[in-house]
Amino acid sequence: MSEMSSRERVLTTIEHKEPDRVPLYAFSMDPKFIRHFGQGNPLKAFEVNNLDSFPIRVQNWCQGIPLLASLVMDIPEEHQTAGGAFGGWHGVDEFGRVWKRGSYVGGALKTWDDLDKYIPDLRLEERTPPGVLKTYKERYPDKAYVLNFHSGPFGLTIESMGFEHFFYSLYDDRELVKEVIKRRTDWFIHICKYIQELGADYLVMGDDVAYKGKTFVSPKDFEELAIPHYKRIVDALDMPVFWHSDGYIEPLIELAIQAGIRGLHAIEPPAGNDLGRIKRNYGDKLVLLGNVDCVSVLTTTDLNLVRKEVDRCMEQAKAGGGFMLASSNSLHGACTIEAVTEMYRYAREAGKY
Amino acid sequence: MEEVLGIISDSLIKGDASSVEELVTRALGQGLSPKLIMDDGLVAGMAVIGARFKNDEIYLPEVMIAARAMNTGLKVLEPALRDTNAEFKGTLVLGTVRGDLHDVGKNMVSMMFRGSGFEVIDLGIDVAEHTFVEKIREYHPEIVGLSALLSTTLPTMKSTIEAIDEASLREQTIIMVGGAPVTLEFTKAIGADGWAPDAASAVDAAETLLKRKGLR
Numbered sequence: 001m002s003e004m005s006s007r008e009r010v011l012t013t014i015e016h017k018e019p020d021r022v023p024l025y026a027f028s029m030d031p032k033f034i035r036h037f038g039q040g041n042p043l044k045a046f047e048v049n050n051l052d053s054f055p056i057r058v059q060n061w062c063q064g065i066p067l068l069a070s071l072v073m074d075i076p077e078e079h080q081t082a083g084g085a086f087g088g089w090h091g092v093d094e095f096g097r098v099w100k101r102g103s104y105v106g107g108a109l110k111t112w113d114d115l116d117k118y119i120p121d122l123r124l125e126e127r128t129p130p131g132v133l134k135t136y137k138e139r140y141p142d143k144a145y146v147l148n149f150h151s152g153p154f155g156l157t158i159e160s161m162g163f164e165h166f167f168y169s170l171y172d173d174r175e176l177v178k179e180v181i182k183r184r185t186d187w188f189i190h191i192c193k194y195i196q197e198l199g200a201d202y203l204v205m206g207d208d209v210a211y212k213g214k215t216f217v218s219p220k221d222f223e224e225l226a227i228p229h230y231k232r233i234v235d236a237l238d239m240p241v242f243w244h245s246d247g248y249i250e251p252l253i254e255l256a257i258q259a260g261i262r263g264l265h266a267i268e269p270p271a272g273n274d275l276g277r278i279k280r281n282y283g284d285k286l287v288l289l290g291n292v293d294c295v296s297v298l299t300t301t302d303l304n305l306v307r308k309e310v311d312r313c314m315e316q317a318k319a320g321g322g323f324m325l326a327s328s329n330s331l332h333g334a335c336t337i338e339a340v341t342e343m344y345r346y347a348r349e350a351g352k353y
Numbered sequence: 354m355e356e357v358l359g360i361i362s363d364s365l366i367k368g369d370a371s372s373v374e375e376l377v378t379r380a381l382g383q384g385l386s387p388k389l390i391m392d393d394g395l396v397a398g399m400a401v402i403g404a405r406f407k408n409d410e411i412y413l414p415e416v417m418i419a420a421r422a423m424n425t426g427l428k429v430l431e432p433a434l435r436d437t438n439a440e441f442k443g444t445l446v447l448g449t450v451r452g453d454l455h456d457v458g459k460n461m462v463s464m465m466f467r468g469s470g471f472e473v474i475d476l477g478i479d480v481a482e483h484t485f486v487e488k489i490r491e492y493h494p495e496i497v498g499l500s501a502l503l504s505t506t507l508p509t510m511k512s513t514i515e516a517i518d519e520a521s522l523r524e525q526t527i528i529m530v531g532g533a534p535v536t537l538e539f540t541k542a543i544g545a546d547g548w549a550p551d552a553a554s555a556v557d558a559a560e561t562l563l564k565r566k567g568l569r
Contacts, residue, residue, distance in 0.1 A: 103454040103503075105478075163457045167414040168421065171368060211458075212533050213550050218412045246533075270536060295504055295534050334504040 001353065006052035007201070010144035014202060014240055014262070014287055016322040022314065022351030023052035024344050025289050025324040027148050027204060027244055027265055030084050030333040031070050033340065040071050043136060049344040052324075053146040054136065056200055058191060059127045060120075060151065062086075062093035084333050094120035095151070095184075096160035107162030112176060118160055119183045124194045133198050147192065147200040148244075152207025153184040153233075154226040155245070158216065159208075170221065178225065185229040189236045202240045204265055204289070205233065210247025212271045219251050227259045234260030242287065246329060248272040253282055263287035268328045270295045276316035279323075288317050291328040292343050298327060298335040303342045307350075310343055314350050325351060357383065358393040361426065365398030368418025370425040377426045387433035391470065395426050399468030403553040413461075416553070420464035427467065441472040443495035443563060446488050448476035450509040455502035458532055461552035462498060469556045471496075482509075482516035489522045495568045496559050499545070501532040510535075511543040518544075527562045531555060 004012065004020045012019040029045055038045030046054055059066050065088045069075055075088035089099035096109035096118030109118045137145070157180045158166045169177050192203055209216055209226065217225070234241045242263030243256055248271040253264065264282075267273045267290035275291045290313070292298060297309045310325065317323040325347045331340055357380045364372040373395075380390045402419045405411045445466050449459050456478050463473045474492050476484060489497060497517065499510050510530050517523060527546040530539075540548035547562045549555035 100454055105454050105456075163413075164417060164460070167417040170414045171418050214409070214412065216413055221412070221414070270534070296536070296538070299504060332504060334507075 005142035007142055007144045010052050010201065010324070013321050013324060016284065016287070016320065018321040018353040021348060021353060022318055023144075023324045024050060024347055024351075025053050025146075025265070025326040026051055026055075026331055027206070027289075027326065028055075028085060028150070028330040030331055030335070031068055031087065032333055033331050033335075033337070034068070034071060036337050042068070042071075043140070047140070049341070050348060051344070053144040053201075054140060055148045056128060056133060056145055056195055056198070058147070058149055058151070058195065060094060062089035062097075062099055063091040065089055085330075094118070095156055097156075098162075104159060107158075107160045107165060109160045109180065110162075110165055112179075115176075115179065115183065119187055122187070122190055122194075124191065127191065128195060128198065130198055137199060144201045145199055147195045147203045147239075148206065149188070149192065149195075149203060150206030150244070151184075151188060151191075152205045152243075153181050153188055153229050154222075155206070155208035156184055157181045163216075170217070181225060181229055185232055189233055192233065192237055196237055196239050200239055202242060202263070203237065204242045204244050204263070205230075206244040208244075208246045209252065210245055210249045210271070213248050215248065215251055219255065222252055223255050227255050230256065230259035230261060240287075242289065246271070250274075250278065253278065253286070257282065257285050261286070263289060265289035265326060266329045267291035268295075269293050270328075275313060279317045283317070283320065283322055287322045287324065289324045289326045290317075292325065294327040294329050294332060294335055298331070298339045298343065301336050301338045303338065306339050306342045307346050310347050310350055314347075318351065318353075321353075355385065355389075355393070357385070358390065358397070361390065361394035362398035362401070365395060365419055365422045365426065366401050368415065368422050370418075370422040373422045373426040374429055377429045381429070381433055386439075387430055387437055388439040390430060391434065391439065395423050395430070396468065396470050399423055399465070402468070403465060403556065406551075406553040416461070416464075420461075420468060423464070423468045442470040442560075443568070444472045444474065444492055445496040445498055445559070446474045446476065446485070446492055446494040447498040447500070448480035448485065449478040449500045449502075450506055450513055451479055451481045452509055453501045453503050453506040454478045455500075455532075458502065458552065459498075459500040462500065462531065462555050465552045465556050466559070471556075471559075482513045485513050486516050486520045486522065489517065489520075489526060494526055495563055497526055497528045498555075499528065499530045501530075501535065504534045507534055507539065510545070514544055525568070527559070527566055527568070529555065529559060529562070 001020045009019040009023045034045045037048040069088040087102045098106040240262045243261045244265040361376045529547045530545045549558040
């Protein structure tokens with residue numbers, strides 16, 4: 001098979017056909033990788049690793065500090081302990097999440113009166129300047145463009161209310177929870193439509209709904225609270241909608257498919273997900289993105305282990321297309337440069353059809 | 354008279370905090386012993402919650418509202434428990450390790466242990482190695498629990514255990530670790546005594562470890 005462009009490779013994969021090789025994908029990168037691979041330029045970091053989908057960024061702010069602030073400004077020392085993409089976030093962000101030294105510590109949205117305060121203004125052109133994407137597309141016309149957007153309606157509702165208050169509110173004031181999710185979805189759809197018009201090929205909706213071994217709420221509650229809004233998002237957009245969640249999400253996959261979700265990231269192995277089983281059960285309906293273990297493999301410098309893990313992913317999910325190789329979550333700060341480099345390098349060999 | 358204990362247990366399972374508060378008050382008024390109310394009312398209810406959670410019959414919200422109801426009952430009961438010198442099953446000193454500010458998992462563990470009759474000394478988040486050492490000296494706990502959510506703070510679990518070892522405080526305590534990135538392999542590698550995949554299982558694991566070490 002002749003070599004495809006990145007965009008052809010990704011679109012062929014989304015159609016569940018076999019391209020020339022498995023496309024390479026990343027949901028997000030810690031600033032350390034952007035500095036190392038891209039000298040501070042996020043797109044350059046994606047280019048150096050031959051990633052096939054380039055990300056379209058949507059900016060968020062916490063007290064005026066943007067995401068990935070450490071790449072563009074000096075962060076006060078007292079605010080930078082945890083660092084990462086949220087380095088410098090300290091206080092309440094525009095969604096109502098509370099941060100301390102770059103770490104999420106709780107939610108500020110507690111009552112109906114807080115609703116208007118923490119559904120942010122759209123600020124479309126500030127979040128994603130159209131000129132920037134146009135420049136990228138002119139410079140990299142052969143890449144696919146993905147909206148990796150970690151502001152999904154359900155997970156963000158949990159985070160903005162705080163876990164404990166969210167769980168209590170399911171019993172104390174369920175209507176408030178429903179209203180927050182509805183308004184977050186409205187906001188999310190506005191942003192996604194705007195980015196779609198700018199030229200996104202697909203959306204990966206980041207919406208964390210699970211943890212190790214279990215979903216936050218029962219499948220029944222998830223079906224009632226989240227699924228109608230996932231369907232609204234799918235119906236409102238012309239591009240394929242994929243879903244990213246941390247944790248063990250297998251019990252929710254059937255519901256997500258019913259809502260029209262067409263792809264799944266990150267399929268964390270330590271959380272209990274089995275890529276092979278998901279491929280067998282849902283591989284004809286979902287594009288799978290994952291799931292190189294970023295807890296026990298990508299945090300090492302054992303390159304043999306990395307190659308074995310890439311082989312495992314390929315064996316479980318490559319056949320028939322519909323698979324993109326990625327980390328089992330973000331490329332977080334504890335992953336090593338060596339392991340990430342080798343994962344993508346070796347996947348270009350091992351992923352050939 | 355002891356029918357009220359079953360109703361306390363049922364109300365706790367439903368997460369009905371105001372009924373639990375009222376019923377515990379009534380049970381004390383009827384002259385039932387605080388220890389009996391604790392064991393056959395509150396702890397019995399939380400045991401059902403723990404089993405249902407492990408069997409995927411219920412999820413975090415149901416556990417949280419049950420735990421809230423239990424805490425409401427405990428607030429009524431604790432002065433009476435102190436007056437009668439009722440004994441806890443053991444003491445847990447618990448904290449999220451240095452550099453990690455996440456507490457949801459730790460709070461779940463705290464509630465499950467409290468609900469199972471343990472005394473819990475919650476040190477909060479971002480707890481330094483030396484603080485764990487000081488609190489072990491102060492409270493002489495049978496169990497020390499280290500929590501972490503971030504992969505980047507896993508090494509701090511190891512250094513905390515090393516600090517406890519260096520202070521020669523391992524003889525009379527077991528160290529348990531937990532959190533999203535923690536695995537059984539990691540637990541063994543850093544020399545912790547035990548691990549559990551979730552808060553509900555942690556109590557069972559702790560009780561097994563305590564028996565094995567002769568601390569129960």
